[in-house]
Structures are given as structure tokens and as C-alpha cells.
Amino acid sequence: MNCEQASEYLPEYWDSALDEIPRRELEAHLQTCAACREEAARLKAFWFRLGAIPDEAPDAASRGRFDAMLADYRRAVRPSRVDRILENWWPRRPAVQVACAMGMLAIGLLAGHALTVDVQGRGEVARLRDEIASTRQLVALSLLRESSASERLKGVDWSDRLPHPEPQVVNALLETVNYDDTVDVRLAAVDALRRLSSEADVQSRMASALPVQDSPLVQIALIDALSDSRSGQARDAIRRVAELRNVDPLVREHARSVMERKQ
Amino acid sequence: MQAREDHHLMKAVRNGDVGKLATLYARHQRPLFNFFLRLTCSRPASEDLVHDVFTRILKYRSSYADSENFAPWMYRIARNAHIEQARRRRLEVVAPDPATQREPVSPEPGPEQRAEYGQNVALLRRALARLPEDKREVLVLSRFQNLRYEEIARILDCEVGAVKVRVYRAVRQLEQIYNELAGEKAS
Numbered sequence: 001m002n003c004e005q006a007s008e009y010l011p012e013y014w015d016s017a018l019d020e021i022p023r024r025e026l027e028a029h030l031q032t033c034a035a036c037r038e039e040a041a042r043l044k045a046f047w048f049r050l051g052a053i054p055d056e057a058p059d060a061a062s063r064g065r066f067d068a069m070l071a072d073y074r075r076a077v078r079p080s081r082v083d084r085i086l087e088n089w090w091p092r093r094p095a096v097q098v099a100c101a102m103g104m105l106a107i108g109l110l111a112g113h114a115l116t117v118d119v120q121g122r123g124e125v126a127r128l129r130d131e132i133a134s135t136r137q138l139v140a141l142s143l144l145r146e147s148s149a150s151e152r153l154k155g156v157d158w159s160d161r162l163p164h165p166e167p168q169v170v171n172a173l174l175e176t177v178n179y180d181d182t183v184d185v186r187l188a189a190v191d192a193l194r195r196l197s198s199e200a201d202v203q204s205r206m207a208s209a210l211p212v213q214d215s216p217l218v219q220i221a222l223i224d225a226l227s228d229s230r231s232g233q234a235r236d237a238i239r240r241v242a243e244l245r246n247v248d249p250l251v252r253e254h255a256r257s258v259m260e261r262k263q
Numbered sequence: 264m265q266a267r268e269d270h271h272l273m274k275a276v277r278n279g280d281v282g283k284l285a286t287l288y289a290r291h292q293r294p295l296f297n298f299f300l301r302l303t304c305s306r307p308a309s310e311d312l313v314h315d316v317f318t319r320i321l322k323y324r325s326s327y328a329d330s331e332n333f334a335p336w337m338y339r340i341a342r343n344a345h346i347e348q349a350r351r352r353r354l355e356v357v358a359p360d361p362a363t364q365r366e367p368v369s370p371e372p373g374p375e376q377r378a379e380y381g382q383n384v385a386l387l388r389r390a391l392a393r394l395p396e397d398k399r400e401v402l403v404l405s406r407f408q409n410l411r412y413e414e415i416a417r418i419l420d421c422e423v424g425a426v427k428v429r430v431y432r433a434v435r436q437l438e439q440i441y442n443e444l445a446g447e448k449a450s
Contacts, residue, residue, distance in 0.1 A: 008427045011405060011434065012412070046438045050406055053387050058296040062310050066288050066317055073281060073321055183347060216343055220323060249420050250339055254326040 001029045006036050014044045137166050144172045149182040156185065160192040170196060174205045177222075183215045190221040197225045197234075207237035216248035223251070227258045235262065265290070269333035277324045287333070288317055294408060295341060301403045302345060304392050315344045335414040338404070342418060390441040398433035405430045 006029045012018040013026055030037045091097055136158060143155025156176065159169050176189040196202045203226065210222045223241065226234040241247055242255035269290065275283045292313060299309035319340050327336060391399060404415045405426070412430075416423045 007431045008424065011427065011430045043434055043438060046441070047406070047434055049383070050387060050434075050437075052384050053301070053391070053407075054384070055293065055297045056300060056306075058292060058310060058313065059306075062292070062296075062313065063288075065314055066292075067285070069314070069318060070281065070284060070321070077281075183351070215347065217319070217323075217347075220326065248343065249417070250323075250326065250343070253328060254323070257326060257328060 001025045003029075003033060003036050006030070006033070006040075010040055010043065011047065013040075014047045133162065133164075136162055137169055140165075140169050141172055144169075144176060149185055152176065152180065152182070152185045153188055156188040156192050165196070170199075170202060174202065174209075177206070177218070178209050178212075183217060186213075186215065186218045187221050190218060190225055194225040194228065197228050200231075200233075203229055203231060203234055207233055210237050210241055211244060211247070216251045219247065219251045220254050223255050223258055227262065235259075266332055266334065270331070273320075273324075273327050273331075273333045273336075274329070276320075277327045281321065281324075284317065284321060287320075291334070291337060295337070298338070298341065298403060298408055299345065301391060301407065302396070302399060304388070308348070312341070312344050312348060315348070316341050319344065332414065334410065335417050338408070338410070338414075338418045342400070386441060386444055390437055390444055393440050393444075394433065394437050398429065398436060401426065401429045402433040402437065406434075 006026055009018055009022050009026045013023065018026065030040055091100060140155050140158035140162065143151050143158060146152055146155065156173065159165055159173055162169065165173075170193070173189045173193050177186050177193065180186045180189070190206075193202055193206065197206065206222055206226055210219060210226070213219045213222065219241070223238055226238055238255050238258055242252055242259055244252065269287060272283045272287050276287070295313050295316060296309050299312045300306065303309055303312070316337065320337065323340075327333075391402075394402065401415065401419065404410055404418065405412070410418070412423050412426050415426045419426065
């Protein structure tokens with residue numbers, strides 16, 4: 001064993017965690033090399049001196065913050081009261097379900113036939129709806145271009161509420177995923193694009209963004225969004241990331257587990 | 264023993280029993296807080312990072328594989344959280360904040376001994392804060408977090424041999440910084 005190899009084993013030697021063979025070799029080297037012996041003794045004393053830095057207790061309030069976060073998460077995933085009522089009320093036997101559905105359809109048809117609808121009024125309502133939708137698109141676009149991250153987050157939220165986002169809004173969301181400085185905004189944009197991940201253009205640009213993202217969190221969110229689609233393009237993009245060496249190990253493992261689930 | 268229990272708890276969290284995360288939090292909050300405190304020298308930043316790590320664990324629980332060990336997996340998340348936070352806030356670790364400069368209580372509370380012990384700890388903290396970030400990280404993981412070198416290698420995504428060399432170099436440089444600071448104080 002030479003001096004360089006000996007230095008590699010020293011921290012484990014101080015902690016008595018070194019295996020027997022390298023320990024014997026190290027001790028033999030230390031007996032013959034005065035410089036290493038002196039340095040090993042000096043650094044060992046310092047290594048143990050480091051133990052004087054005491055642990056500190058976190059603030060008691062942080063436990064409350066964690067409990068609140070966990071409670072929020074549970075509330076978010078628990079079915080709502082309306083869902084639970086519907087679940088209990090809705091008949092379980094398929095024949096009864098079909099009968100109920102047919103009855104409701106008949107009621108709907110009769111009610112529709114019976115109601116007199118003003119065609120002109122309906123046209124105005126449709127025009128107003130279009131105008132509101134168009135205004136929402138503009139608000140979403142303008143917020144996405146704001147310099148403040150919280151305003152851009154609002155923009156993503158607005159775009160997520162649009163039933164049919166226009167191509168400019170979709171394009172702005174994709175650019176947010178690629179170029180926004182803030183990880184939270186990029187994550188929100190990926191979530192908003194998730195419902196559109198079956199569209200070929202969106203899918204293609206998400207697949208291109210995946211290997212070049214610098215945030216592992218955004219990469220994992222992109223993998224989840226792409227995994228919703230059954231296309232070969234999405235699968236290829238996830239597989240490529242699973243094989244890349246220069247991505248974060250967590251991302252690589254997540255890509256692998258998604259690939260395994262899909263097989 | 265605890266590693267195996269942690270693994271079962273995290274698998275339960277992954278499978279939907281998210282209440283088990285409270286047990287993992289109770290076990291790992293303090294070591295994780297001290298890990299961040301030694302890296303950032305800031306109590307508020309360390310509190311936020313611990314919260315961030317457990318939020319991420321909940322959000323990405325499905326990525327926890329059966330072959331994982333909980334602690335190294337958690338420290339990989341912790342490392343990413345710290346890197347992202349430092350990048351976002353351009354957090355510069357130069358001087359420890361006053362909150363971390365509280366004098367610790369000596370085990371032998373004679374006034375002189377206590378003063379000397381407190382000075383030594385303050386000097387060690389200052390030296391640690393001056394160590395380059397990559398070296399501080401590997402040193403904290405190996406000296407304070409009770410992790411094996413194989414686990415540290417997985418956290419840092421490098422070879423075990425590289426971890427050993429980095430630890431040795433880090434402790435050597437830290438000793439030099441400590442001696443320089445002690446010399447400045449004496450002169």
C-alpha cells in the first residue's frame with residue numbers, strides 16, 4: 001500500500017469500520033511511513049473533535065406545519081361529500097342502472113320538447129360565452145408573460161380553467177415549461193398541459209423538453225404526463241431518459257418504473 | 264433494524280397509507296434538519312428545506328422502488344431540494360446566521376471549560392461554513408448522518424472509492440481552515 005491508497009482508508013479506519021485485510025495493510029504502511037503516521041494521528045484527533053458540533057432541535061412549530069400539509073393532502077385525495085352521497089344513492093345492479101339512465105333520458109327529452117326556447121336569445125348567450133372564453137384566453141396569455149412568478153402561476157391556473165385553450169395559450173404553456181426560471185411555474189405548466197398530452201404537437205414538444213430540463217422535479221412531471229399517452233413517441237422519450245447516464249438517478253429510476261408498469 | 268422498518272413504512276406510504284409518513288417524519292426530521300443546518304448555516308432555510316423534502320416525498324411517493332433504502336433515497340431528495348433552493352435564492356453560505364451561533368451547553372459545566380468548549384464549537388462551525396460546498400456535503404454525510412460509504416455513493420451518484428477520497432480531502436482542508444482561524448484568533 002502506498003501513501004495515496006492509505007489516505008483513502010483513513011476515515012473508515014478512524015471509525016473502526018475498515019475490513020480486516022485493508023486494515024492490516026494500512027497499519028503495516030503506518031508503521032513504515034512516519035509522514036502518514038503523523039498525519040493520520042493528527043487528522044484522527046480532528047475527526048473526533050468535529051463531533052463536538054452539537055445537534056440542534058428544530059422549532060416545535062415545524063411539526064404543526066407538517067401535520068397541516070399531511071391533512072391538506074388527505075383532504076385533497078378523499079372523495080367529497082357529494083361523491084359519497086352519489087355513491088350510496090346510485091344503484092349497484094347494472095339492470096337497475098340502465099333503467100335509471102333510460103328514465104332520466106326520457107325525462108330530459110320530454111322537458112326539452114316542452115320548453116320553448118327563444119332562438120335569438122340562445123344566439124346571444126352563445127356569443128356572450130364566446131366573448132368570455134376569448135377574454136379568459138387573453139388574461140391567461142398576458143399573465144403568463146408577467147415578470148413575477150406568482151402572476152405567471154396565476155396565468156397557468158387561468159389557462160387550466162379554459163375548456164378549449166387556443167393554440168397561442170398552448171404554445172405559451174410549452175414555452176413556460178422550456179424557459180421559465182421558476183421550477184414551481186414550470187411544474188404547474190406541465191400539470192396544465194397534461195390533459196392535452198394526447199395531442200401530437202404537445203406530446204412531441206414535451207418529449208423534446210424532457211432530456212434537456214435541468215430540474216429533476218419537472219422531468220418527473222413530464223414523464224408522468226407523457227406516460228398518460230399510449231403513443232410510441234411518448235414511450236420512446238421515456239425509454240431514452242431511462243437509459244441516459246447524465247440525468248438525475250431519481251428521474252432515471254422513475255422513468256424505468258413507468259416503463260415497467262407499461263409493459 | 265430501523266432501516267428495515269423505514270423501508271416498510273415508506274412502502275405503506277407509497278401504497279396509499281400516507282398517515283405512516285408521520286412516523287418517518289418523527290424519526291428523520293431532526294437528522295435532516297441538522298444536515299441542512301450544517302450545509303446552509305441557516306435555521307429558517309433548514310426548516311423550509313425539511314418541509315420541502317417531506318412534501319416531495321408525498322408527491323413522488325410512487326417513485327419509491329422495492330429495492331430502495333429509505334434514508335439514502337430521502338437524502339437524494341434532500342440534496343436536490345438544497346441544490347434547487349440554492350439556485351433559486353442564490354443562497355450564499357459565507358457566515359453562519361446568529362441563530363446557529365448559540366453557545367452549546369458543555370457536558371462539564373465549569374465556567375472556563377464551558378467557555379473553551381463553546382469557542383471550539385464556534386470555530387469548528389466557522390471552518391465548516393468556509394469549506395467548499397461539495398466538500399462540506401460529503402463530509403457532513405459521512406461524519407454526521409450515520410450513512411455507509413456505499414449509501415453516500417448512491418446519494419452522490421459516484422463510485423465508493425471517490426467518496427473515500429473526497430472525505431479524506433475534505434477533512435484535511437477543514438483542518439487547515441480550522442488552524443488558520445485559530446491562528447487569526449490567537450494573534
